[in-house]
Amino acid sequence: MPEARGAAIDPSLCPLCGQPNACGAEAARCTGEPCTDCWCMTVAIPAALRAQVPAEAQGLACICRNCVAQACPAPDWAVKAAGT
Numbered sequence: 303m304p305e306a307r308g309a310a311i312d313p314s315l316c317p318l319c320g321q322p323n324a325c326g327a328e329a330a331r332c333t334g335e336p337c338t339d340c341w342c343m344t345v346a347i348p349a350a351l352r353a354q355v356p357a358e359a360q361g362l363a364c365i366c367r368n369c370v371a372q373a374c375p376a377p378d379w380a381v382k383a384a385g386t
Contacts, residue, residue, distance in 0.1 A: 311358060311359045311362045311363050312363065313325065313328045313331075313362055313363045313364070314328050314329075314332075314363075315363060316363065316364070316365055316366035316368075316369055317355045317356055317359035317362075317363045317365065318351075318354055318355065318365055318366070318369045319366060319368065319369055321366055321368065322366065323363065323364045323365065323366040323367075324340075324341060324366065324367060325340060325342070325363075325364040326339055326340030326341070326342075326343075327340055327364075328364070340364075341367055342364055342365075342367075342370075345370065347365060347370055348373060348374060350373075351365060351369070351370065351373045351374070352365070
């Protein structure tokens, strides 16, 4: 676990591996630019993987692409979140 208990959550880091998560929404928040897209908005991230996010990080930090890819071998994880 990259975060010490009680430590502030860094929304730019994956809560599972501690590496940068390349979150487009967080980048937009930091720059003040509107969020037009993020890689995670086009994939289905399994509920079982989302459940591994510590409670204190849920809704605050996104899982990185590498963790999603490791949990769901391509092309399964590349299915659009909209179900298409």
